[in-house]
Amino acid sequence: MIRLQRDFFTRDALKVAPELLGKSLVRRFNDTISEKYLITEVEAYCGEEDLACHASKGRTTRTEIMYHNGGLVYVYLIYGMYWMLNIVTSVNEIPQAVLIRGIKGFNGPGKLTKKLNIDKSFYGEDLTNSDRIWIENIEGLNDLKYKTTPRIGIDYAGEWKHKPWRFILSEKSDH
DNA sequence: TGCACGATCTCG
DNA sequence: GAGATCGTGCAT
Numbered sequence: 001m002i003r004l005q006r007d008f009f010t011r012d013a014l015k016v017a018p019e020l021l022g023k024s025l026v027r028r029f030n031d032t033i034s035e036k037y038l039i040t041e042v043e044a045y046c047g048e049e050d051l052a053c054h055a056s057k058g059r060t061t062r063t064e065i066m067y068h069n070g071g072l073v074y075v076y077l078i079y080g081m082y083w084m085l086n087i088v089t090s091v092n093e094i095p096q097a098v099l100i101r102g103i104k105g106f107n108g109p110g111k112l113t114k115k116l117n118i119d120k121s122f123y124g125e126d127l128t129n130s131d132r133i134w135i136e137n138i139e140g141l142n143d144l145k146y147k148t149t150p151r152i153g154i155d156y157a158g159e160w161k162h163k164p165w166r167f168i169l170s171e172k173s174d175h
Numbered sequence: 176t177g178c179a180c181g182a183t184c185t186c187g
Numbered sequence: 188g189a190g191a192t193c194g195t196g197c198a199t
Contacts, residue, residue, distance in 0.1 A: 043182070052182070062195060080192030082183050099182055110183045120194095153182050 001136040006128050009070030013044040013089040013096040014165065016070070020087070021169040022144040024136040025103055027116045035116070036136070041102030043151045044165040045086075047095055052157035055095035065124050066095035073125040073133065075118065082110030083119050087127065087135075101152075101166070145170040 001024065009016060020039050028034040045053035054076070055063045065074045066088055074086035074097045086097040099109060106112045113119070118133070127134050148164040155161055 045182075054182080057196070060196070076182090077192095077194055078181060079183050080181090080194075084182060086182085101182085108184070151182070156181090 001138065004127070004135045004137060006069070006071050009087065009089050009127070010091050011070070011089065013046050013098050016087075016089045017042045017044040017098045017165070018146055018167045020098060020100075020135070021146050021167055022138065022141045024138050025100065025116075026134050026136055027118075028132050029117075037103035037105070037112075037116075038138075038169075039100060039102075039135075040104055040169040041100075041107065042167050043099040043101055044089075044167070045097050045099065045151075046165070050157075050163075051160045052151060052154040052163075053095065053097070059095075063095060066097050067093055068124075070096075071126060071128050073122045073127065073130075075113075075120055075123045077120065078110070083113040084109050085113050085116075085118055085122070102168075 020042050023039050025037045025039050048055050055066050059067055062076055065072055068088060069092050070089040072088040074088050075083055078084055085100045088097050090096040101109045103112050106115050125133060146167050146169050149166045150162055150164060151166045
């Protein structure tokens with residue numbers, strides 16, 4: 001198992017998102033407790049022109065982190081009670097992120113952050129050197145099958161709501 | 176300073 | 188189908 005490095009994240013969100021499927025999300029709580037979860041569902045949000053992306057409102061206190069280099073964590077509160085876990089992608093000044101919507105055994109972005117005890121304190125965390133959250137490659141799991149659908153909960157995004165930028169790992173693969 | 180609105184979830 | 192619940196962005 002090898003922790004994903006900077007170069008994995010500093011690419012376009014549409015390239016990174018499907019490749020995150022089948023990777024292992026690691027949450028380390030202390031010296032003896034670490035938990036690993038297979039990533040099964042993600043969504044890509046691509047820049048200021050993407051009306052579904054929070055960065056479509058420009059650079060604000062909340063979206064600032066998306067303007068940084070890939071590999072950082074973007075966390076925000078939605079509906080007053082759920083923390084959403086996102087991973088910043090692309091390079092400086094290009095605001096993109098991938099929302100982690102589901103992990104094996106726990107579908108739903110709000111449920112997984114509650115399960116992993118992830119909150120605003122993770123905003124800006126660096127996945128390439130954090131000691132409490134990172135992502136690992138699982139040897140032999142590559143080019144997995146997945147399907148795409150439009151993203152969830154963004155009816156306000158006009159034409160952008162139709163983009164097939166939600167990626168779901170298929171139940172069965174040839175591997 | 177105030178207010179409308181969510182990249183959700185659970186229960187009925 | 189509706190309610191819970193609050194930080195953020197933008198209008199006052």
